[in-house]
Structure formats: structure tokens, C-alpha cells
Amino acid sequence: MVKIHDVAKLAGVSVATVSRVVNNNERVAENTRVKVEWAIRELNYAPSVLGRNLRTSKSNLLLVLLPSISNPFYTEIINGIEDTAIARGYNILLCETDSNPKREAIYFNLLRNRLAEGIISMDPSVNKNKLNELSESYPIVQCSEYDTESPIPYVTIDSEQAAYDAVTHLIESGHQKIALINSDERFLYARQRRNGYEKAMEAHGLPIKGEWIYHAEQLDFKLGQNAIRKLLQLDDQPTAVFAVSDVYAIGALKEIHRHGKKVPEDIAIIGFDKIIFSDMAFPTLSTIAQPMYEMGCISAEMIMDKINGIAVKSRVLDHQLICRDST
Amino acid sequence: MVKIHDVAKLAGVSVATVSRVVNNNERVAENTRVKVEWAIRELNYAPSVLGRNLRTSKSNLLLVLLPSISNPFYTEIINGIEDTAIARGYNILLCETDSNPKREAIYFNLLRNRLAEGIISMDPSVNKNKLNELSESYPIVQCSEYDTESPIPYVTIDSEQAAYDAVTHLIESGHQKIALINSDERFLYARQRRNGYEKAMEAHGLPIKGEWIYHAEQLDFKLGQNAIRKLLQLDDQPTAVFAVSDVYAIGALKEIHRHGKKVPEDIAIIGFDKIIFSDMAFPTLSTIAQPMYEMGCISAEMIMDKINGIAVKSRVLDHQLICRDST
DNA sequence: GTGAAAGCGCTAACAC
DNA sequence: GTGTTAGCGCTTTCAC
Numbered sequence: 001m002v003k004i005h006d007v008a009k010l011a012g013v014s015v016a017t018v019s020r021v022v023n024n025n026e027r028v029a030e031n032t033r034v035k036v037e038w039a040i041r042e043l044n045y046a047p048s049v050l051g052r053n054l055r056t057s058k059s060n061l062l063l064v065l066l067p068s069i070s071n072p073f074y075t076e077i078i079n080g081i082e083d084t085a086i087a088r089g090y091n092i093l094l095c096e097t098d099s100n101p102k103r104e105a106i107y108f109n110l111l112r113n114r115l116a117e118g119i120i121s122m123d124p125s126v127n128k129n130k131l132n133e134l135s136e137s138y139p140i141v142q143c144s145e146y147d148t149e150s151p152i153p154y155v156t157i158d159s160e161q162a163a164y165d166a167v168t169h170l171i172e173s174g175h176q177k178i179a180l181i182n183s184d185e186r187f188l189y190a191r192q193r194r195n196g197y198e199k200a201m202e203a204h205g206l207p208i209k210g211e212w213i214y215h216a217e218q219l220d221f222k223l224g225q226n227a228i229r230k231l232l233q234l235d236d237q238p239t240a241v242f243a244v245s246d247v248y249a250i251g252a253l254k255e256i257h258r259h260g261k262k263v264p265e266d267i268a269i270i271g272f273d274k275i276i277f278s279d280m281a282f283p284t285l286s287t288i289a290q291p292m293y294e295m296g297c298i299s300a301e302m303i304m305d306k307i308n309g310i311a312v313k314s315r316v317l318d319h320q321l322i323c324r325d326s327t
Numbered sequence: 328m329v330k331i332h333d334v335a336k337l338a339g340v341s342v343a344t345v346s347r348v349v350n351n352n353e354r355v356a357e358n359t360r361v362k363v364e365w366a367i368r369e370l371n372y373a374p375s376v377l378g379r380n381l382r383t384s385k386s387n388l389l390l391v392l393l394p395s396i397s398n399p400f401y402t403e404i405i406n407g408i409e410d411t412a413i414a415r416g417y418n419i420l421l422c423e424t425d426s427n428p429k430r431e432a433i434y435f436n437l438l439r440n441r442l443a444e445g446i447i448s449m450d451p452s453v454n455k456n457k458l459n460e461l462s463e464s465y466p467i468v469q470c471s472e473y474d475t476e477s478p479i480p481y482v483t484i485d486s487e488q489a490a491y492d493a494v495t496h497l498i499e500s501g502h503q504k505i506a507l508i509n510s511d512e513r514f515l516y517a518r519q520r521r522n523g524y525e526k527a528m529e530a531h532g533l534p535i536k537g538e539w540i541y542h543a544e545q546l547d548f549k550l551g552q553n554a555i556r557k558l559l560q561l562d563d564q565p566t567a568v569f570a571v572s573d574v575y576a577i578g579a580l581k582e583i584h585r586h587g588k589k590v591p592e593d594i595a596i597i598g599f600d601k602i603i604f605s606d607m608a609f610p611t612l613s614t615i616a617q618p619m620y621e622m623g624c625i626s627a628e629m630i631m632d633k634i635n636g637i638a639v640k641s642r643v644l645d646h647q648l649i650c651r652d653s654t
Numbered sequence: 655g656t657g658a659a660a661g662c663g664c665t666a667a668c669a670c
Numbered sequence: 671g672t673g674t675t676a677g678c679g680c681t682t683t684c685a686c
Contacts, residue, residue, distance in 0.1 A: 001439065001440075001441070001464075001679095003678095003679055003680085004679065004680065004681095005679080013656075013657085014656065014657045014658075015657090015658095015679090015680080015681090016656070016657060016658080016659095016681080016682080017655085017656060017657075019680070019681055019682085020655095020656085020681095022680095023681080026655090026682095027655075028655070028656085029655055029656085032655075032656080046436045046439055046440070047440075047679085047680075048381075048440040048441075048678090048679050048680065049436065049437060049440045049442050050377055050380050050381045050440050050441060050442055050678085050679070050680085051381060051662090051678075051679030051680035051681085052679080052680055052681075053377050053662090053680090054375075054377045054378060054381055054661090054662045054663065054664090054678090054679080054680070054681095055661080055662050055679085055680050055681045055682080056662085056680085056681065056682095057662090069396050069401075069402055069405060069421070070399070070402045070406075070603070072397070072399070074396075075396055075397040078396060078423070079397075082423065082425070086430070091430070091433050092423075093420045093421070093422070094396070094420070094421035094422075094423065095420070095421075096405070096409065096419075096421065098409070103413070103418070106418050109373045109376065110376060112328065112373055113328075113373070113374075113375040113376045113377050113378075113663090114328070114375075114377060115376050115377060115442070221603065221606075221607055250604075250607050251607065253607075254606075254607050254609075257609065276397070276548065277577075277604050277607070279548075279581075280548055280577050280578065280580075280581050280604070280608070281607070281609075282581075282584065282608075282609035328663090330662095330663055330664085331663065331664065331665095332663080340672075340673085341672065341673045341674075342663090342664080342665090342673090342674095343665080343666080343672070343673060343674080343675095344671085344672060344673075346664070346665055346666085347665095347671095347672085349664095350665080353666095353671090354671075355671070355672085356671060356672085359671080359672080374663085374664075375662090375663050375664065377662085377663070377664085378662075378663030378664035378665085378678090379663080379664055379665075380664090380678090381662090381663080381664070381665095381677090381678045381679065381680090382663085382664050382665045382666085382677080382678050383664085383665065383666095383678085384678085440679090655686105656685100656686085657684105657685085657686085658683105658684090658685085658686100659682100659683095659684090659685105660681105660682090660683085660684105661680100661681095661682095662679105662680085662681090663678105664677100664678085665676105665677095665678090666675100666676095666677100667674105667675090667676090668673100668674085668675085668676105669672100669673085669674080669675100670671100670672085670673080670674100
């Protein structure tokens, strides 16, 4: 490994001068600079992030925490984060926590050790206490999922209103018996979307049946399929389904087909997120679009502002109802 | 930030003793250990990765380079890598290169700086020269895509044979006019799969028409759709399509529907990768399964062995033809 | 405009 | 068993 000392020797200057050239902040005589730059190229020198960080606590690295990369929902957000961060000289490291506190702890330590300068957390099941504690001393923002009682700034959408809109769309299409495929309600968005569902039903004087509400533990197509299987065994079957994630909705779509039923004639279905596959499903899936790319951009701006000591405010962005062929 | 010195002071011992307790390699008197452990908890101390790495070049961090996380193909591989790495005390950092040499360079530097101990590259468009050069001094393995002329060990499948099998399956189902939706042929796998396609056609005495071969630049559903649009304008239309990625195949499926044609009756289609969505498509997609999870596990084993100075050999794993409803 | 030297947090060799 | 200390690669005062 070639270090600053080697470059200094070859260029015939001190390590301090090399450092000045590398960070080009102070001014260095032009011919000295040329010599040093030549030596750097000659030796193919790259400054050690380790040595530098130890000294300056500046790594230009951001951590993005997410439970799993397998949900395409995160993909667009990450694109937004990356584009924004890179434009401002930051790079990002993706950390898959698998909702495992031990793994979270490792990534938290990367922050505490100043290896990274900030965290954007998209993990709904993250250890909230640790996160809040950490946020007192380090820059942290939350994206999509957040904690109502925490001071950590977030960017998100109004999940309750979005769910209300989705269910209202179903009702306005003539449906009265509407099922809900929800996630685990320890997640805020799951609670909010259930509230939206219930409010929409109540606002239209429609009954809510406990047996029409299905809770899935993880985000997996199979659970959307399971939900439909359960729903189709009921005596009083729903004619429409609101799934809180396109992943469930696509699984549901599939399973409805397998039972020889037609979407939307026999059962209408609406999802949530507008993941890229939602347009490839058959029929194309109606859904609620979140401005994912924008959410990514904003959360990146927020964390970089926070790092630079600029106060940031939480943001709630607009969602959009996308009517396609499944409703 | 609480450092080893603070712990030492609180516990009334030297920093060396704290270090010993933290790394519990040497033996420390039981009551000293208890005191130190108490102080660590009391102060909520976590050793600095930075300080430690600078001294030991041991970070227990692996870098995984991938062009884009939006291709579900990588998801399963990453699961395999993570499970294996974590079982052996390593953590991984996902690095999305976006096939951008500048971003690659940043991640390469993380390795040169000993911030990470090794790289698993899944990026087919990675700067091969840099990678080869780097591999002379640092542990690197390739997963899925590789370079025939490089000494870097890899784990992959026999893409040519797999393509041969896919096309043969189409031919045995009665098809004679078979189109190919391929990726950019600067990628090895694209060249190999085209070879397999051509060999299968030739082996069965079937003609290969230039107009039946479509090249997509990126991995995107839309390009699968574009391909079908082109193919359906031909006077001499193919009756079957082999797509080198499920992503293209699913886009193709969609577009064939839009034209009011039926799969597989009017056009049969087979993909490649067995991504999770391939089973959610309508009709379900026939495809070539790669042992993605296993590839991930093996590449993780390989890189960790390499780090520990154990010689590793490249591996070519078996693929599998998955016949579903699209053929 | 440039160099010498201290010190970031840690580990390991050496001394006791 | 435990403490002292050098040094990992770098930046940044402080002199000159």
C-alpha cells in the first residue's frame, strides 16, 4: 500500500505538502503542486480513508439502512438518494439489516466510529430506542417509515389519506365488501393504512368485517396468495381487495387467477407503492403511487443538511391514485 | 465519542487491558475483566473501527459490487453472500456502481485503504483492467459474470450450455422460428448465451435470421417490450422467443398480450434467471434457474478463504430448465 | 510556501 | 497479569 510518505519522498517534499495538494485547500506553489501530482500518478496513490477519518471525522460516506433489498419499493428511493448524494460528493453504502438488531448495531457503530457521517433509515422495524438515542449525537433521518414520538426528521406520505383514497376508489367503483391485506401492525404505515381503510368504509356507511382483514407477517408474494386463499373460503366473500403493498397485490392477482376468477370482474384489487412490476402484472395493477425517487432525493438533502448543521424539517409528500386494469 | 481511554480510566486499568478484554484473546484476571466490562456497559463504549483498522487492517467488512440493485437476480445472490459472511463474522456493504467507473474507483479505494478486506464483484461492466490490477494485491472474486482472461477466481454457470438447453426446449416443443432477445454483447454472458442459441439452432438444422436477434442496452422491462414490437412487425415472424433475462421475458409477455396474442399458443417464450416475479407473470414464465443463493454462498466462502490466504478454485455450477406455462 | 511534529483511537511488543 | 509505549496514515497547527 502506497502512503503519503512515499509520495512525499518521491516528490521531494514533506507529507504536509502532499496533504495540501491532495486536499487542495491551502495554496501551494505551482511547480510544487505539479511535482506532487506527478508523484501521485506515478505511484497510483489514493489517500487512506482510515487515516483521514481518524483525523477529521469526514468520510463523505452515508449509510442507508433497509430491511431487505428484495422489495422493489426501495429501489427507486435508493436511486434518488444516490443521485442526490453523489451530486454533492457523498457516496452511499447500502446496509441490509434483515430487521436483525445485531446487524443494525454493527451499522450503528459504523456511524459512531465516524466511518459514515450520517444514516438514512428506511427500516420500519429498526430498534427505535437505539435510533433515537443515536440521533441525539449523530445525523439521522428517516425515509418512508417514521416514529411519531421521535424527534428524528422524516420524509414520508400521508399513508392514512392514501389508504382512504384507495378504498374510496374501490367504493366508487361500486364495491361494498372490501377486504384488507395488511402488514404487521407493529409498523406505523400498517396502522395508518388500516385507519384509512376503516375511515373510508365508515364514511360510506359500509360494514367492516374482521374476517376481511388479513395480516401478513413479511413482505412476500406468497402471503398475498395466502390471503386470497383464506378470503375465498369465506361464506361472505369480498368483491374487492385493498392490499397495502403491490407485492401482496400481485400475489393476490395470481391466486385469484388460479381459482379461475377474473380481475376486476369477480374481484377488484388495488395495491400500494407502484413498484415497477405493478405495470407488468396481468391485468395491470391499480395502485397508490408514492413519489419514491423524490423521497430519496429529499432524504439525501436532509441528511446532508443535518451533517452541515442546517436545521431540517420533516416533509409529507403527495401520493397519487393510479387507476389501471385491476379495478 | 467515548474511547478506550475513557473506559480505562473508569475501570481503573490501562488501555491495553481494556483492549484485551474487548478482543478477549489474552487472558485477563477475572475481577479485572468484570470491572472493565462494567465500565464498557456504563459508558456504552464501542471500539472504533477506524482506529482498529488503522492498526490491524482487519475490518471484517466485505464489499459487494453490483451494477444496480433493481435487478431481482442479484437479490438471491446477496442473501447467500450475507448468510455465509455473517456466519463467519463478516458483514457486507452493498455498493451500487451504476456501471460508473468513478463510483467503482471509490469502492476500489475502500479496499485499498483496508476499510474492507475483500470484494465480490457482480458487475459485468466493471473496469476489468483496474480489477485485475487490484486483484494482484487484494482479495477479489467474481460472481456470475467473469473474465476468461483474468486470474480472478469466479463462480458462475455454463451460460452457453444453459442457453443451448433453453433453445432446445423450444425446438422440442415444435418451434422452428426462434428469436433471441439478448443483452449488450460486451458482456460475456451475452456472448455465451448467443453462442448457445446459435449452436442449438444449427444442431437442429434451423436457420438463424439476423432480424430475429434483438439487442437491448440495459436491463429493463421496456426493452423486452420494444423487442416484441420489432419482432411483430416482421414479415417472417418467430413463433418463440428466448430472452437472456427474465426481465426482458416479462416485458415481452406483457407486450404480446397487448397485441392480442396468446402465450404460448401464438408465441412461446422462455426467460433466464428464475427471478421471483417469473412465477407471478401471466402465464408463468418458463426459464433457466441459476443456483443464485448457492452462488452467493460460494462466492462468500471463496472471498473469505482468499482473505485467509487459502487458495481458491473457480466453480461452474449447474443450471436447471424450469418448464412452466409460457412454453 | 513549506516542514516538523502532535495526535486522531486503537493494538501489540515489550517490560515489569 | 498488567502497564507503557510505538506506530498504523493522515491532517493541521505552529514555526520558519
